[in-house]
Amino acid sequence: MKQRLLDLLGIEYPIIEGGMAYIGDGKLAAAVSNAGAFGQVGSAGRPLADFEEQIRLAAELTTKPFGVNLPIGEHSDPRERVETILKYKDKIRAVSISAGNPRPFIPVFKEAGLPVMVVVSTAMHAAKAEQAGADILIAEGTEAGGHNGPAELTTFALIPQAVSAVTVPVIAAGGVADGRGVAAALALGAAGVQLGTVLIATEESPAHDNYKQALLAARGEDxxxxxxxxxxxxxxxxxxxxxxxxxxxxxxxxxxxxxxxxxxxxxxxxxxxxxxxxxxxxSGQGVGLIREILPVEQVIRNLIAEARATIAALPSL
Ligand SMILES: Cc1cc2nc3c(=O)[nH]c(=O)nc-3n(C[C@H](O)[C@H](O)[C@H](O)COP(=O)(O)O)c2cc1C
Structure with missing residues (x-):
């Protein structure tokens, strides 16, 4: 499953930048992709013209694959965003759909040759999205920053249930903030992880320094x-x-x-x-693990090194 994910997205590491309203711009997406992971330009929180501009910017700043996120419910008319995505289909590697019924949108992107990832928060929705044609599922637990699913399943409980419910790769989102989280997600059957909060606290992120400092100061209960x-x-x-x-x-x-x-x-x-x-x-609950503002490449490198060390050091039963 991990290899399938890497092949579908054309990436070196099974790490994805989650769509992020206001934060997920072209510069951050390119930095994530240049680090061997999968950057995504978010469509939420930006006017249509800016969404297009950020896709162009990402394509300028990286030769590696990147994607876009379409949170359906965030847009009064998501069709405009769909048109923009289709216009740049040769620059975009995959689309993630969230915040609404993905069924009408999946075939549109797939017909354009774009693999589709769907964000879900229950195993039932994972199965439905797979039936509707999703190539990858992003299962997001309630630890995650931003809008959560109403079932409020934790990542730890959700991932194995989603993995058991489908045959396509599942990516774990919500609360993954260091390499131990990556190792745990893989142990639960995920093919990779999606990061949000951790990527806000990076040098390339457009977040205001006050926001970055608030993340550094916050503990898990904040x-x-x-x-x-x-x-x-x-x-x-x-x-x-x-x-x-x-x-x-x-x-x-x-x-x-x-x-x-x-x-x-x-x-x-x-x-x-x-x-x-x-x-x-x-902010997600993993915020308590963020200790310094680093370049994206360093964050990804640390995550991979720590995940490898964690897996190697696991005690046998
Ligand atoms: C600032 C911020 C904005 C977000 N905006 C979106 C969005 O527009 N679309 C979406 O699908 N998910 C959005 N999310 C969720 C992320 O894509 C990701 O799944 C989540 O942050 C993962 O959990 P974590 O914050 O614990 O890493 C957002 C999360 C954050 C922190």
């Missing part, structure tokens, strides 16, 4: 969920802004009255402008 009052599950860094949001959520808002607190602009303010008290920032 994340929480927002949007529960309206049926959402979104993992964010704790802080004064989130205290305000959670206090408002206690008043049982509607989606409309909560919207001013959780709209994308509030995310942008924190993560790109560094106004951490005026907006929110996503």
């Amino acid at each position: 994340t929480t969920m927002m949007e529960r009052s309206v049926g959402g599950v979104t993992r964010v860094l704790r802080g004064p802004y989130i205290d305000e949001v959670l206090a408002f959520e206690k008043t049982r808002p509607t989606r409309e009255t909560l919207y001013p607190y959780i709209k994308g602009e509030k995310n942008r303010l924190a993560v790109l402008e560094g106004q951490m008290e005026q907006g929110y920032a996503y």
Whole structure:
């Protein structure tokens, strides 16, 4: 399965950059791909023209394969993004689809020759996505930063269940922050891992330094969920802004009255402008393992070396 994943994506290491709203730009995607892993340009949080620009930039900055992420529910009209992806199909190696029903989109990309990865959070959805034609599944546990699946399965519980439910490679996402996590994911049957939070705290990431420093300072218990009052599950860094949001959520808002607190602009303010008290920032629970801001290549190299050492040092039963 690991080899199948490496062959499908044309990569050296079974590590993928998760789609990341505002953060997943062309420069970061290229840095990840240049390090032998799989970078992805995210479509969330950027206007259509910028999405196109970031795809072009990634293609300029790397000769290695990279992908794009399409979170369907983030766009009022995802068809425009689909058109852009198809326009650049010769530069893009694969597409990941999240946040919505992937069924109508999978054949469109596959007909264009692009392998499709689908982000799922239960074994049942993994099986459905495979039936719909997904080539790779990204099984994301609730440790992950950002929008989570409502079932809130942990990565540890989800991965073996998803692996047992399908015949295509499964990538583990959520809470993987060092080489021990990579080794554990492989032990659970995953073909590789998807990283989010760890890649924000890198030199090439466009995150504001205040966000990077907040990640360095945070411990594993410093994340929480927002949007529960309206049926959402979104993992964010704790802080004064989130205290305000959670206090408002206690008043049982509607989606409309909560919207001013959780709209994308509030995310942008924190993560790109560094106004951490005026907006929110996503983080996964693995944040407690981030100790320094490093170049992406070093992060990937450390992960691989530590995963190899972990596997070699496993005690026998
Ligand atoms: C800042 C941030 C933004 C994210 N935006 C997206 C997104 O637009 N689309 C998506 O499919 N997943 C998104 N995710 C989830 C990541 O792709 C990835 O699965 C997750 O971060 C993995 O868990 P980790 O944060 O513990 O590494 C985001 C995560 C973070 C931290």
